[in-house]
Amino acid sequence: MSIRFRTARKRGTCLFAALTAALALSSPEAKAAEAAPPQFTDGFGLVVTSKPRWVDENRRTFIFSVSTDQVPTPTLLDGQEPGRHAVVVTLPDDYSETTRNYPVQYYLHGHPDRPDAQWNQRVVEKATAGRDLITVQPNGSGRGWYSNWVNPGAAGPQNWETFHLEQVIPFVDANLRTKAAKADRAIVGHSMGGFGALHYAEHRPDLFGYAGSFSGGLDLRNSEMRAAITATLVNPASGTPTVNADAIFGPPIWPFDGIWNAQSPAHNVTSLRGMGVALYTGNGGDLTVNPIQAVFENRARETALVTAANLTAAGIGFHFSDYGDGSTWAPGCTGKHADEACVQADMNHFVGLFTRHA
Template identity: 80%
Template sequence: MPTRLRTAAERGTILLTTLAVALVLSSPYVRADEPAPPLLTDGFGITVTDQPQWVDDQRRTFVFSVATDQVPTPTLLEGQEPGKHKVVVTLPSSYDPSARYPVQYYLHGHPDRPDSAWNRRVVEKATEGVPLITVQPNGSGRGWYSNWVNPGAAGPQNWETFHLDQLVPFVDANLNTIASREGRAIVGHSMGGFGAMHYAEHQPDLFHAVGSFSGGLDLRNSEIRAAITATLVNPASGTPTVNVDAVFGPPVWPFDGVWNAQSPAHHVGSLRGMKVALYTGNGGDLTVNPIQAVLENRARETALVTAANLTANGIPFHFADYGDGSGWAPGCTGKHAEEPCVQADMNHFVQLLAQGF
């Protein structure tokens, strides 16, 4: 049956569509050579479940998802997908795909996620113009960057193995990194500050620099123990909840051996030869945002213990003890998880990396 002749209206629609496509393809703002994020290959126990996608038109930061048998079922915050770990990567603003770059691993705090907008802002601002790749792995709302001793029904929660034995070599195999100790640094905020020091102490062969932004570094401190165990039973930290002994075992003597053994403040000896930086405020005005003020004040106490032990071991370190924040950064009032404070921390740490400390 012959095709019927198109009406004038149909012919006009086809012509307009063709012109529109031609205009888009010829536009200086849409180019065929615009960079695509890399395609990633499975390996080292990691399966890529979602290939990278740019988070915005700036094409500096992309996000992808992976699965791992080391943490097959992480507890979930709102918006997170079962069995998937998002990883966020920020490239240098003048990224050259033919070059290789040092990489810093940035560990988020509690209860947070690597793809939250404020984490991306902090990283992108601090690394603008700096030849540095930043990788932000998922640490769950309450992962505590540790291999849990009693995960129970949650299943394996081997966060340390996932990040250090799987993700680090996976990143080196898939991205243009300098795949050596001298090409890696690790830093984190709050729970992530604990994680960064914890990881650096356990595998000092992986990192040449470590930084903690208001990390809870003293697991022998009863207030820090109370804060950590509270995150395990609080649904706001992720669901399902877990037992108070899930991560480090019972938090009370004489059953608290894991807490003592995993306390970064007390095991600094392996950091010898590494660049170390600590950052903390004092909470500022306790009548303003008192919860965040107290959290920062207590985190500072753990930084002081860490600093004393570094000094006793003859290990040089940088310590930004910036009090109420008034002299540290505009908008910083010395409180916990305050973006202007964390931004200033990250700015300073990245500059230390750029200067080689």
């Protein structure tokens, strides 16, 4: 009898312990810990100013912010806070269920876009669903042009290239389970971000195995591109310049335009040799419908054609989707500059190319 009593008491103790553990695991604190996105530790010149939080209940994409002395005072867009750079990360579906490391792509937004815009989240999440791929979208400001400005003046240091390549990338590798080899890292962007992606890849071919441009303005020797870039330095409400026209690349006129020429992605393609390169562009479609976006895309296409010609002349292989009015590229794509259906198809295709090689 005493043996049975002790056995029963032991079973009761085990049951009580199990129930206690179950209750502990179902507590609000435990659920919050389980549900939290990966946390980041300061380093590489970056200080976390707001902790990672999920953007929605799907728990694939989270956002946090950092500060950096390389760009301490970025140009603010609506909803942004002084000195804080938003970083948006989209994880693979199974990231929390594995201990594996994943390839990573950096997606650079355009002007006057921002990394936490909902359409960027949609494009990335749709393109990467079911893929073993991390996507990082760093802040590039509405006018940063993914460059270290040569004459920022009162704007203060605007060293966007240093911020992204020497701080954000190692910071991400240190805090997420990434594959940190060149072959497992891609960079891609839309519009201003397409310029930035090829610009960064050409400057640091040791970092990237794949680079892509969605309707990027790639030819800085093109006078229309120069006018478009300097126009981004103007306050759209008042039409007055916020910094000098020579702030980013120096004077845009001959014979003082040497930096513009030297930084033109279309003319510095040789360092892309051995890298996967992909260009995407429409032609603007019907110019009478949304003519501004049509013209933007038409001019971006001209810079893509120059880039493609220079890649061909250099004997560098590349993919080029020149999809015209978009009717054969994707449903709803009209071949215009900021057409989400077109950009979605661009991203779908690019992710497919990269993940086949990563």
